[in-house]
Amino acid sequence: MEDFLGENIKTQEYFLNMGPQHPATHGVLRLLLKLDGEIVHNVDMDLGYIHRSIEKMCERDTYKQIVHLTDRLDYLSAHINNEAVCLLVEDALNIEVSDRIKVIRTIMSELTRLSSHALWWGVMGMDIGALTTFMYAFRERELINDIFEETCGARLTMNYNVIGGVRYDLHENFVKRVKALLAQLKQKLPEYDKLLTGNVIFRKRLEGIGYISKEDAIAYGLNGPTARGSGVSCDIRKIHPYSAYDRVDFEESIFTEGDSYARYKVRIKEMWQSVHIIEQLIDKIPEGEFRHKTKALIKLPPGDYLQRVETARGDFGVYVHSDGKKSPYRMKFRSPGFANLAALNKMAKGLKIADIVAILSTIDIVVPDIDR
Amino acid sequence: MIRLSIFTQIHEWLYSLMPASSAHILELVLIAAAYLGIFAILGLLLVWLERRVAGFFQLRLGPNRVGPIGLFQTIADALKLVSKELTGTVKADHFLYGAAPYFIITTALMAMALIPFSQEIHAFDINIGVFFIASVSSVGVVGIFLAGWASNNKYSLIGGMRTGIQMISYELSIGMVIVTMTTLAGTLQISELIEMQRNGWFIIQGHFPAILAFMIFMIAGTAESNRVPFDLVEAESELGAGFHTEYSGMNFAYFFLAEFVNLFIISSIAVVLFFGGWLAPFGITDGLHIPFIGLFWFGLKVTAIIFIFMWFRWTFPRFRIDQLLTLEWKYLLPINMVNIVVMALMVWLGLIIKF
Numbered sequence: 001m002e003d004f005l006g007e008n009i010k011t012q013e014y015f016l017n018m019g020p021q022h023p024a025t026h027g028v029l030r031l032l033l034k035l036d037g038e039i040v041h042n043v044d045m046d047l048g049y050i051h052r053s054i055e056k057m058c059e060r061d062t063y064k065q066i067v068h069l070t071d072r073l074d075y076l077s078a079h080i081n082n083e084a085v086c087l088l089v090e091d092a093l094n095i096e097v098s099d100r101i102k103v104i105r106t107i108m109s110e111l112t113r114l115s116s117h118a119l120w121w122g123v124m125g126m127d128i129g130a131l132t133t134f135m136y137a138f139r140e141r142e143l144i145n146d147i148f149e150e151t152c153g154a155r156l157t158m159n160y161n162v163i164g165g166v167r168y169d170l171h172e173n174f175v176k177r178v179k180a181l182l183a184q185l186k187q188k189l190p191e192y193d194k195l196l197t198g199n200v201i202f203r204k205r206l207e208g209i210g211y212i213s214k215e216d217a218i219a220y221g222l223n224g225p226t227a228r229g230s231g232v233s234c235d236i237r238k239i240h241p242y243s244a245y246d247r248v249d250f251e252e253s254i255f256t257e258g259d260s261y262a263r264y265k266v267r268i269k270e271m272w273q274s275v276h277i278i279e280q281l282i283d284k285i286p287e288g289e290f291r292h293k294t295k296a297l298i299k300l301p302p303g304d305y306l307q308r309v310e311t312a313r314g315d316f317g318v319y320v321h322s323d324g325k326k327s328p329y330r331m332k333f334r335s336p337g338f339a340n341l342a343a344l345n346k347m348a349k350g351l352k353i354a355d356i357v358a359i360l361s362t363i364d365i366v367v368p369d370i371d372r
Numbered sequence: 373m374i375r376l377s378i379f380t381q382i383h384e385w386l387y388s389l390m391p392a393s394s395a396h397i398l399e400l401v402l403i404a405a406a407y408l409g410i411f412a413i414l415g416l417l418l419v420w421l422e423r424r425v426a427g428f429f430q431l432r433l434g435p436n437r438v439g440p441i442g443l444f445q446t447i448a449d450a451l452k453l454v455s456k457e458l459t460g461t462v463k464a465d466h467f468l469y470g471a472a473p474y475f476i477i478t479t480a481l482m483a484m485a486l487i488p489f490s491q492e493i494h495a496f497d498i499n500i501g502v503f504f505i506a507s508v509s510s511v512g513v514v515g516i517f518l519a520g521w522a523s524n525n526k527y528s529l530i531g532g533m534r535t536g537i538q539m540i541s542y543e544l545s546i547g548m549v550i551v552t553m554t555t556l557a558g559t560l561q562i563s564e565l566i567e568m569q570r571n572g573w574f575i576i577q578g579h580f581p582a583i584l585a586f587m588i589f590m591i592a593g594t595a596e597s598n599r600v601p602f603d604l605v606e607a608e609s610e611l612g613a614g615f616h617t618e619y620s621g622m623n624f625a626y627f628f629l630a631e632f633v634n635l636f637i638i639s640s641i642a643v644v645l646f647f648g649g650w651l652a653p654f655g656i657t658d659g660l661h662i663p664f665i666g667l668f669w670f671g672l673k674v675t676a677i678i679f680i681f682m683w684f685r686w687t688f689p690r691f692r693i694d695q696l697l698t699l700e701w702k703y704l705l706p707i708n709m710v711n712i713v714v715m716a717l718m719v720w721l722g723l724i725i726k727f
Contacts, residue, residue: 016526016527022612023612024610037533038693125689128689129600129601129603129689129690130600130687130688130689130690131426131430131600131686132429132430132687134430135430135431135432136430139431195687196689201601201688201689201691201695204692204695205689205690205692205695352692352693353611354604354690354692354693355692357610
């Protein structure tokens with residue numbers, strides 16, 4: 001640029017604060033952009049604006065209470081987060097849950113994933129400037145939330161999973177409503193493609209933008225759909241199947257281009273796969289107990305425990321070091337968003353301001369998940 | 373200039389009351405006041421229409437509580453904005469900061485004087501009409517630019533800079549489309565432009581190059597009025613509110629209204645250049661003496677064009693700045709240049725369609 005302008009005219013780098021209050025950062029995240037005109041030279045991420053020391057609070061609470069705290073991490077995958085803690089404790093205590101519980105948990109997890117991806121799709125469109133997508137996505141998301149509400153009374157942070165099962169048995173309308181939802185999704189998901197995916201402006205905005213190679217993706221510890229867009233196979237549902245994932249047939253959605261558009265396609269495909277998974281299970285919910293009795297005060301035997309689950313954003317890990325007391329000695333959550341956000345600078349260097357917004361959208365961050 | 377009988381009566385009454393010079397000045401003041409009124413009402417109506425159309429596209433209703441089908445909602449909003457405190461930044465360049473909204477309003481009003489609402493209601497019909505509109509509306513960018521610069525806010529500044537780039541680029545396209553169409557018409561005066569379309573609208577007379585010119589005009593017009601997919605100026609997911617981030621209350625409302633009035637002006641130019649202004653399609657109402665029929669046809673055509681602009685807005689994602697420039701300089705401009713030559717050749721060879 002400077003050769004072109006000659007010696008007397010120079011451009012100057014300047015800083016721009018994106019956030020903590022900014023529509024594109026999806027929460028209280030602060031990005032410090034070093035810019036030359038519109039071109040991004042560096043992105044500094046400033047975290048901690050919504051840090052609530054949840055890991056420390058876990059050292060105070062009992063295991064049954066901890067389940068509720070995990071809601072507040074990635075609130076869009078609240079159900080799946082709960083499941084991680086429940087699975088960990090059940091595993092440690094050798095509680096074998098019934099098939100019914102496993103199937104219910106799987107269906108609910110996939111519904112959560114669908115609802116999270118629907119929100120992501122709507123917000124993705126908004127970030128790129130197509131405001132209508134938000135309303136379309138919420139049409140389907142509302143149905144999912146209605147199902148949640150009927151099942152357990154809550155719509156977002158459901159607290160439906162408890163240690164040893166689920167809180168309530170399924171509502172009698174559950175199967176009927178889920179089937180209606182699946183029918184609608186099959187009809188409306190192609191509409192999503194018509195509105196956004198096939199749009200030439202949209203594709204030009206995403207293709208080749210925010211590239212990250214497979215090697216870099218592994219080096220940065222990316223996970224979930226973000227990594228699968230670079231061709232990394234990392235679906236916990238495939239690698240370490242939990243609940244009923246070992247008995248359903250589904251495809252891990254992987255695209256190898258490594259750009260924003262690949263990450264977009266991964267999530268769209270995941271929505272189809274979720275529909276596919278629920279379809280296989282919804283007719284065959286086995287009979288049995290929906291909740292096993294557990295002790296009032298659960299104490300894990302001394303030792304280290306780890307449970308990984310695949311949330312809508314990726315690999316969510318719960319690590320517990322127990323010294324045999326009622327609460328863990330140390331509890332660590334490995335959140336998918338934190339690792340994914342770390343790669344933003346790598347992806348965004350040399351691009352424009354508008355690309356930062358698009359990349360943030362395809363990474364699909366939830367800030368409380370990053371800050372904990 | 374204004375030839376409706378009621379206006380003639382007022383004209384004669386004024387001249388009978390006072391000396392000719394003061395009557396003339398008073399008349400001009402009255403016309404200006406009337407146009408200010410039209411400006412406000414038009415802005416409010418278009419905001420309402422935009423919200424209803426948005427509701428239609430987004431599976432919801434839009435405003436529907438205040439007044440019949442929510443018609444008074446925007447009036448209530450405007451009242452709220454009037455009553456709000458004007459906050460601003462201490463570090464702003466206060467003179468320019470305060471002046472910026474008036475640049476935009478004034479240019480929008482000046483351009484509106486040229487709009488032929490009907491054969492009778494047409495305030496300012498000069499021989500360089502279309503050219504005048506184009507040149508006046510290009511001054512509007514100064515207002516946005518000033519707002520962006522004087523706010524002393526980096527988001528505003530980026531928004532303002534983007535405007536500069538965008539407006540200068542797409543001004544070119546609009547200008548060349550006007551050149552294309554005046555090649556066909558041979559005049560710049562708006563009333564003559566419309567009269568010539570009695571033998572078929574220009575989009576039919578000029579067939580292929582005119583349709584191409586219309587498409588380019590729609591793209592450039594969207595960019596000129598800063599609407600999606602060219603709303604980089606105030607790209608809300610990137611820049612908050614862009615150049616008017618630091619404006620509040622009525623100062624903000626000026627920008628907001630001017631944006632919608634500009635949309636109306638762009639649509640009006642499209643109607644004048646391509647769709648025969650206030651003429652009835654195929655002259656179906658020519659023999660009948662229905663009052664305000666010209667106004668009706670003009671309004672109908674403009675509303676149709678505005679609806680297309682709104683359709684764009686609620687379906688398309690936004691361009692990135694380099695894509696926006698690529699589109700103009702690498703595609704629209706060369707196509708436009710060839711189009712002018714094609715149109716000139718057609719006029720020369722007499723290949724235009726006339727009924």
